[in-house]
Amino acid sequence: MTTTQDTTTPKEKTSGVTYTPEDGLLLEVEDLYVEFHTPDGIATAINGVSFDLHQGESLAILGESGSGKSVTAQAIMGILDMPPAVIPGGHIRYCGQDLLSMPEDQRRRTRGPEVSMIFQDALSSLNPVFPVGWQIAEMFRMHRGVNKSDALQQAIRLMERVQIPAARDRVKAYPHQFSGGMRQRIMIAMAIALDPAVLIADEPTTALDVTVQAQIMALLEELQQERQMGLILITHDLGVVADVADRIAVMYAGRFVEKADVVELYSAPAHPYTRGLLESIPRLDQKGQTLAAIGGLPPNLMRIPPGCPFNPRCRRAEDVCRRDRPELREVVPGRLAACHFAEEVINA
């Protein structure tokens, strides 16, 4: 058992179980479905999502509000409220072991320290009635069996690592005594405390000013490099993705409509929705831009249109789009898109 968390590798954990990623493959999500059974009907929030995540890799999941980004993360973390959520199909494998088919206690032991998450809203995910240092220290005590004063020392070291000024003096401060940016740093500290192999960051900077956003993203990137974590960055911001991610998966109505290397996707999007997004955002480095807005709205998840879910908003749509659902397929090597006319789009 090790207590110096800076040197722990993802393989050594107090649970005694060791997980070794094969070829660096940490996480595999395969054909995942999530439904919400509500009094008004069944909302299909996730509709067959698959992806892999390797050590040291950062994958961005990009999508507009309601597209299913957080639900995907919650399914991986096992924190969906069931009911109303139901997972009618799919696999989530961590180092080859299917989390969804494990008994609950084993799942918790695995997922707990190995996969961790930073939530969209830092304030509501910190406990307001306990000092932040205590909250971090408690994680070391519970998961690592460290004694109280060592745990507090480790908490201070971690707060310093995430650049909380005067960490030693602030270890007894309460969440409300920190600014939004600091609270987000504390969330990051808690998320990396147990040296997870996978870190999921759900809109980690959405509520923050740009200058603070830049600090937080730089910190996350640095920590990821340092610890070779697999990072899943959930965001709606195409700018943040361009700055941070290696790969990107674009989500629309609970499906991935496009998956690609970031540089390739930005230079030649293969799906009309991705293309539309890129053309509808104003760019800081351009003047005189005409914004090509995407008309309409994302579909109601209880009534996803037949055929291609994007067809009511797509200018390229034809009869086949209203009839047949395009599968996510390889358009050119390494480029996946779910569009009947992806070849045309990518070459446009």
Added chain:
Amino acid sequence: MPEVILSAQDLVKHYPIRSGVLRRVAGQVKAVDGVSFDLHKGETLGIVGESGCGKSTLGRLLMRLEEPTSGKVIFGGEDWSGASGRKLRQMRRNIQIVFQDPYTSLNPRMTVGDIVGEPLEIHSDVVPKGGRRKRVQELLDLVGLNPEHINRYPHQFSGGQRQRIGIARGIALNPSVLVCDEPVSALDVSVQAQVVNLMEKLQDELGLAYVFIAHDLSVVRHISDRVGVMYLGRMAELGEEDEVYSRPTHPYTQALLSAVPVPDPTLRGKRDQIVLQGDVPSPANPPSGCRFHTRCWKAQEVCTIDEPELEMRPDGVGAHLSRCHFAEPRLILETVDVSDVEPDTRFAGTEVQDMSDLGSGLGAAGGGEDLGSSAADAGVERSSALHPDTDQAPQDTTRLVDEQPGDDRPTR
């Protein structure tokens, strides 16, 4: 340059901080602390700055929704600072406001027709009673909403549509100035572009001048002719869009610009990155001298003592207003002029018409549950997370205004 229509002169707004059982005044939040600018006819002035720098307060002062602690608002050459009663009403007719949060700024129990038509009821001389419904339908059409939806309620619309309703109401009286406080911040990117395009169209057609308040520097660049950068209640830099974005001279502007992510992965690692240390100080206790000195990498001793004036300082090409002792231009990122580039509309459109009736399942049934799962509510949630300490603003602006006697502005 066209004539000045609205001008802020040394506007100040201090809010008392009360503490203790006796609620004694323990200090002042200097929300807006000496802001001046001119707004010209038909132009867009963007106001940017980080959370809490005083943007919304400035908007409310311009509308006279709040009394300034000191300073003046001049509209059409006349000082409206002390105006009340009839004079104030007349002014309010010419300056309207659109709020950030399209959900809470619309009365949920009123139909869209009532909401958009309310200013016409208050200023009853503008359109005779019999013609008001028609005028409301015209307005809905103008902002790209289906005029047949006049009897629907706000919850039956998405966030983007609600923002259109807010705009329709804002322009109902043919104002010459529209103050827009974060009008697109709560919207998803694809919908944001629809509303931005609509605002540009309306400006062209109606000759409106906008004060466009936002924290998103990219959106502000896109829509603005001139831009003011605020820091702790003061204007740090003010100039033409090009001057501020291509030749910023104030360190704060430079830092802000360098922090904005640009959707181009080929620029990664190649951009001029200025990482600011620390957080914005409290507006109750702003730093001495230059307010930015606690975070400025160029700060010298003089900066902690003497506050620099907002004055014309050379920017390499010409000069524009900047409040820094050591102002000098710094290229943060190369600007590409794409005015001649036609957008590719084969896959996405440029229409300002709202197309959400097309199959989104929203228009037809129009029940609240339709929206429960869509962009709108989550967007609203996000916006309130973004702006935790605002929303002191009255929910409704023109409702503050009662009867409206004669006015010489013609209606369309």
